[in-house]
Amino acid sequence: MAKQQALLTGTGGQGLILAAIMLAEGAVSAGKNVVQTQSYGPEARGGASKAEVIISEETISYPKVMNPDLVLAMSPEAYKKYGLPLDEEAVLIVDSTFVQEVKPRSKNYFALPVTRLTKAEFGSEQSANVVALGVVGAVSGWLSYEDIRQGVLQRAPKGTAERNLAALELGWRLGLEAKAQAGVSGKAELQNAGKG
Amino acid sequence: MFSEIAQYFRTEALPHIWCPGCGIGTVTAAFVRAIKNLQLDQNKVVVVSGIGCSSRMTGYLDFNTLHTTHGRALAFATGLKLARPELDVFVVMGDGDSSAIGGNHLIHAARRNIDITALVINNSIYGMTGGQCSPLTPHDKRATTSPYGNLDRPFDLLDLARAAGATYGARATAYHNQLLTKLLVNAYNNPGFSIVEAISQCPVSYGRRNKFKTPADMVLWQKEHAVTRGELGGEDFLIGDIFKAQAPEFVAGYGKLRERLRGGSADG
Amino acid sequence: MQGNEACAEGALMAGARFFAGYPITPSSEIAELMAEKLPLAGGSFIQMEDEIASMAAVIGASLAGVKALTATSGPGFSLKQENLGYAAATEIPCVVVNVMRGGPSTGLPTSPAQADVMQARWGTHGDHPVIVLSPYSVQECFELAVKSFNFAEEFRVPVILLMDEVIGHLRERVELPDAVEVVDRKKPVVPPDKYYPYENDASMVPAMANFGDGYRHHVTGLIHDITGLPSGKPAVTEKLLGRLNHKLDRYLDRITLYEEVAVEDAELVVFAYGCTARSALEAVNAARGSGLKVGLFRPKTIWPFPVEQLEKLSGKTFLVPEMNCGQLVGEVERVVGRRQVHRLNRFDGELITPDEILLKIQEVMSGVQ
Numbered sequence: 001m002a003k004q005q006a007l008l009t010g011t012g013g014q015g016l017i018l019a020a021i022m023l024a025e026g027a028v029s030a031g032k033n034v035v036q037t038q039s040y041g042p043e044a045r046g047g048a049s050k051a052e053v054i055i056s057e058e059t060i061s062y063p064k065v066m067n068p069d070l071v072l073a074m075s076p077e078a079y080k081k082y083g084l085p086l087d088e089e090a091v092l093i094v095d096s097t098f099v100q101e102v103k104p105r106s107k108n109y110f111a112l113p114v115t116r117l118t119k120a121e122f123g124s125e126q127s128a129n130v131v132a133l134g135v136v137g138a139v140s141g142w143l144s145y146e147d148i149r150q151g152v153l154q155r156a157p158k159g160t161a162e163r164n165l166a167a168l169e170l171g172w173r174l175g176l177e178a179k180a181q182a183g184v185s186g187k188a189e190l191q192n193a194g195k196g
Numbered sequence: 197m198f199s200e201i202a203q204y205f206r207t208e209a210l211p212h213i214w215c216p217g218c219g220i221g222t223v224t225a226a227f228v229r230a231i232k233n234l235q236l237d238q239n240k241v242v243v244v245s246g247i248g249c250s251s252r253m254t255g256y257l258d259f260n261t262l263h264t265t266h267g268r269a270l271a272f273a274t275g276l277k278l279a280r281p282e283l284d285v286f287v288v289m290g291d292g293d294s295s296a297i298g299g300n301h302l303i304h305a306a307r308r309n310i311d312i313t314a315l316v317i318n319n320s321i322y323g324m325t326g327g328q329c330s331p332l333t334p335h336d337k338r339a340t341t342s343p344y345g346n347l348d349r350p351f352d353l354l355d356l357a358r359a360a361g362a363t364y365g366a367r368a369t370a371y372h373n374q375l376l377t378k379l380l381v382n383a384y385n386n387p388g389f390s391i392v393e394a395i396s397q398c399p400v401s402y403g404r405r406n407k408f409k410t411p412a413d414m415v416l417w418q419k420e421h422a423v424t425r426g427e428l429g430g431e432d433f434l435i436g437d438i439f440k441a442q443a444p445e446f447v448a449g450y451g452k453l454r455e456r457l458r459g460g461s462a463d464g
Numbered sequence: 465m466q467g468n469e470a471c472a473e474g475a476l477m478a479g480a481r482f483f484a485g486y487p488i489t490p491s492s493e494i495a496e497l498m499a500e501k502l503p504l505a506g507g508s509f510i511q512m513e514d515e516i517a518s519m520a521a522v523i524g525a526s527l528a529g530v531k532a533l534t535a536t537s538g539p540g541f542s543l544k545q546e547n548l549g550y551a552a553a554t555e556i557p558c559v560v561v562n563v564m565r566g567g568p569s570t571g572l573p574t575s576p577a578q579a580d581v582m583q584a585r586w587g588t589h590g591d592h593p594v595i596v597l598s599p600y601s602v603q604e605c606f607e608l609a610v611k612s613f614n615f616a617e618e619f620r621v622p623v624i625l626l627m628d629e630v631i632g633h634l635r636e637r638v639e640l641p642d643a644v645e646v647v648d649r650k651k652p653v654v655p656p657d658k659y660y661p662y663e664n665d666a667s668m669v670p671a672m673a674n675f676g677d678g679y680r681h682h683v684t685g686l687i688h689d690i691t692g693l694p695s696g697k698p699a700v701t702e703k704l705l706g707r708l709n710h711k712l713d714r715y716l717d718r719i720t721l722y723e724e725v726a727v728e729d730a731e732l733v734v735f736a737y738g739c740t741a742r743s744a745l746e747a748v749n750a751a752r753g754s755g756l757k758v759g760l761f762r763p764k765t766i767w768p769f770p771v772e773q774l775e776k777l778s779g780k781t782f783l784v785p786e787m788n789c790g791q792l793v794g795e796v797e798r799v800v801g802r803r804q805v806h807r808l809n810r811f812d813g814e815l816i817t818p819d820e821i822l823l824k825i826q827e828v829m830s831g832v833q
Binding site: 034037066 | 575634635637743746815817
Binding site: 206208209238239240242244254255258259260261262263264265268271272273274275276277278279280282283300301303304450453454457458 | 481482484503504506508510512513514516517518520521522523524525526527528529530532546547550675676677678680681682683684685686691693694
């Protein structure tokens, strides 16, 4: 694929813009061209948040995502806006902690309780963004684990590197597990993944 | 005598634009004497002014002089002082300049306690524009925009500056010229934001609308109503040192921050 | 790296050591970075009480000999105008970054627009020179930030780095050089008693003494003669304003920065700047791919307007996409003729897409052929 386009969507405060920046940094460390943009409202917490990443071998001019290859939706509102209209050829990942009602898709669908598992593992919802990034990374297969790890390391706030790397690892494992379960159907809904 | 302070003037820029009887000239002389008494290096003195009659002073003085936009003198001066702390920065403003359009800059210069000496020449009126009332025009007094008497209450500028964090405040008049010089010396010596209010007279735009027949009547009014202590009657006001305080100074604080960061200490 | 970040890095590398600002979306990252980096670089950062004070402090710092900038967005830029005019009149170098957002008024604080193109040129009162640069990538934010300082110092004019929300918040790969060419203001070579602060030589740009360097002089926003002292004489006024408004003329070749893509044989030239140029470039490439003779003219310097460069292309048809109701298009019309120019305007807070431009190209060209 010449150009890979991802939308990471949810609610302000979930850290999706940071996750997108980490993904973009990962692409840079893989030697690819990348642009990352976002749209946001006046609210620092709550309100809709959309972060966009385009990765390409070629120069990227128009910096906004037009036809996403992957959408991560971490709120029902984000799902309705970006997940619902998504083509079945593109990958939809929802955080089933928040997004419970989803229109059936025949393929390319992953529902994972990202935030719930984050809380179970780390005691708080913080780092759910990086867990989600791990899922996106593993499911998409666009970048290697090591490249995304570099992205996380570069952008993790001071003193949080260890926790964020653990979060990335959890997400990556979840993503692989989901992918394995999905098999040819390309669909997986995991409830208690990531524990093994 | 002018000759003793002539070296601080751009004599080629004279005569000045001020009206006969105006107090700004005598205040200017008191200001220049303060700099002379302090024996400051003329090349390191910066005088910044805003817009108005009093702000024209900078054009006549032989220092580094900056005649800025209306109300903004303190903001320009803040940039200058922070960029080059070794300069001695004075700011000259009028009452409208400092308390109306520039009121925000006044309180924030005071809040930062930045090492600047501000001289506010208060003639109770916007003189240059023809006699409109200012935030320092006394209640009930007449101006072209308060033809039936001023309904507003005036600021006490020194109270305002003190409340905002200034560390030295003083008041004198055009009449109390030697005192004014002394207070300006005190103000310069205070390592923080200092403000000196000089009550002055505007016979043309204020005096003739407010029952002062001659400029001399206005100067006499200053003499009679200036009080150094005790009870204040109707139009009386205090002169002399009004307040002194101690507080961290902004530019020095920034210098320390810079030093700490560049010193490479562990917590930097 | 983000556009705002690249702008801050460029300013630092150009020698900026003073920032005064006031928080405003979508430019605040520049202030935040400067607050962090300037004290480390031996410079100063100050958050002023308002936008007006920020502009004033920047001018004060520059007069003290320190390269200074502020950053703002539409409404804040409006507030800075009076002092921006002061800097133009007194010829004090300074850089103002305006990361444009949707207007008028508070408008769309978090959405992109190219709303201040005319404000950047004509926002303050009176006639005055100004240079306005418009980057279209993160790399260019860095490069044009450096240029902004160099132009400001060399020509003693305020320079406006006119970014937009898309470019300011865009992250993409940049390559920062280890060093850049840095230009410093011309200082007086005569002794203080022979120094006239506004006396110009053939360069039209007077030598500038910093306050505190022994060259005591007067700086005023009033019309002034070569001594710096105010004068209301018609001859003095004419001389000063004449010089001010023509001092950039002889340097236009160097000041006018632009990029041309496939314009030689183009029948239609898309004229686009800033974020819009990214969409335009993609549309032009797509149009070429389908055999249409289309090119791109992308001014990096939008003021002074690239008159000569466009004159060379007159005869061709132009399409000017802008994220406003039509601002710079008027200048294109003035140069190449109104009938030659088509517009495409979007002002809903969303970036113009390549498809929109391509569609318009096809529509215009079907009419042309």
